[in-house]
Amino acid sequence: MLNLSPEQKKSADLFAKANDAFFDDDYDEALSLFTELVTLEPKNAEFVLKRCQVYQKLNKLDLALKDGEQALALLEQGSRSLLARAHLQLGIILHRLGQYPSAQIHLEQSQELNPQEKTLVTWLRKNQEVLPKITETFVTPVAVAPPAPAPVKATRYEWFQNDTFITIEVFIKNVKSDAVDIRFFDNALPTGSDYTLELEPLAHKISPKESSFKILSTKIEIKLKKEMIGIMWGTLEGEDQIVAMTSSTPTTTTKKSKDWNALSRELDDEAKPEGEQALNSLFQQIYKDADPDTQRAMMKSFVESNGTCLSTNWNEIGTKKTEVKPPEGMIAKKYE
Template sequence: MSGADIYAKANDAFFDDDYDEALDLFTQAIQAEPKNPEFILKRCVVYQKLSKYQEAATDAKTALKILEESQGSRTLLARAHLQTGITQHHLKNYTEAQQHFEASKELNPTEKTLVTWLRKNADKIPKVEPSPPVVPQVLGESSAVKPTPQQARVRHEWFQNESFITVEVFMKNIKPDTVSLEFFETSLSLSIKMPSGSDYSLELDPLAHEILPKESSYKILSTKLEIKLKKKQAGILWGALESENDQGSAMAAASTSGKKAKDWNKLVKDIDQDQEKAQGEEALNGLFQQIYKDADEDTKRAMMKSFVESNGTCLSTNWSEVGSGTVETKPPEGMVAKKY
């Protein structure tokens, strides 16, 4: 077979997520056409999928050298710089990676993943703090320069159901025109212009599993930004928000006894409605027991841990979310938790 025929078969294996087969076939294609930079760049991507970043870096630099010597197309040269930057980022050579990302942007500024990689990589480069300005001392005044207050820390949390991943960024009074949010199949890039003039950014790349960008959305609330990521594979339980090797697991659809699956979203809504009608701690405990009775062991553990540690202000059914640390007390908006 010709190099092009082998390359086509290699692409089929790649899109079927059979990376070992794809690696073998791309290698055969390169042996047939050793100076074909497109073949080499595609094998570079396969090496990245297999977390073989040294091999990926070698391929990326080889393709880049071939293209520079042959004065190849700007688009292909931009891809070579991009892949070189990605491999150097994974190898923690962030300054070198940034140089290649900038070169790729100059050659092809429309490359959709560049914005994400530029921000993500820039966050890894140590910031050089500017020297404090020299303030002339006036008689009777202290020459000490008062420090500026630090930017308030912004936190984010996430949870999931069968169809969506929900990410909450806790920041008050966000103006719509200050938010820039881009969805990609395996990443998310968020930037919010803060009143102080600085930018808050959140780069999730790679996401643990693929999403559907066109069916993902966000909305601004009084105390937070709520982001809804539509799962490409509904019913898959993500083990992490960001991961390169999360296998996921099937979310329980029904118990072995044939009972219908619990609709936890509806149950939480019912709890909220019942709480408005209920009076006192006795009614709330009754609701707690109603949910707890038919839950599986992990769900029971999550419910007990979250309810006890949060002093009754949080009820979670997700053990993977609450099992790794202490659940904070989260009183309703407008109320303050006090220790007695």
């Protein structure tokens, strides 16, 4: 349990409410709360950076750019992870503003600071695709047409899941097939048409070759094949905990769930977890850095043993079912 002063507790409560609003797509409320936090702690780079993200969602790119630059200035002596996020946000903003060479510089700096950032691969690819076109405008003496209007963001969608697929229903009527461009990547789902739905990064990896979409009269239905079958996604994009689906686990949702683990980490980046939180953090860190066989062994042993056993040896665990091994003095009980 963290011992917080009244001021710290107020900031923590506001931060949790602001993140709730952000995850619920209530960006106006999120903006109001993050602005209050920035007013309370104007030198807190984390608060400024989060407001920068909200401005991006609201398509207020000039204000997002201002916050991104302010966060970067505050982080000159800050942590590498936050510094990497600030460069990433600036790279995305500058790309959306059409300032591709400047965007490339920030994206590469973010990659240097944190090469494991999942979103970087997609944005570097997007930015590099347009960089050659920019070079041509300097050497060819022809008039350059102004950029086409940005697509309208398709905000009305729902998603649900079973143990194998994530299904996303985007509610747009009478869309022609030649106006839809959906590409599947292992951690992203960028779309292109008169409307756009950017899901980057996805909460977990998918199998692009086994994912698909179809266009109906009232909606576009997108099916994403889960790379790890049997794992429930707590959220559609961003960071998420790994949770095994059981008979009591709901299999559908129409609203983005909160990532409470991410919120607790963001409240105090320097705080050391204790007890069960420390155990969960250790599990996630081991899983994140492990090779595919080790990840399979961890998930198989954890799910089959109902959380009482964790193995990293696939050669040992892959050929047999893991038994439930409750702690000494306790018994395993199956709930109906």
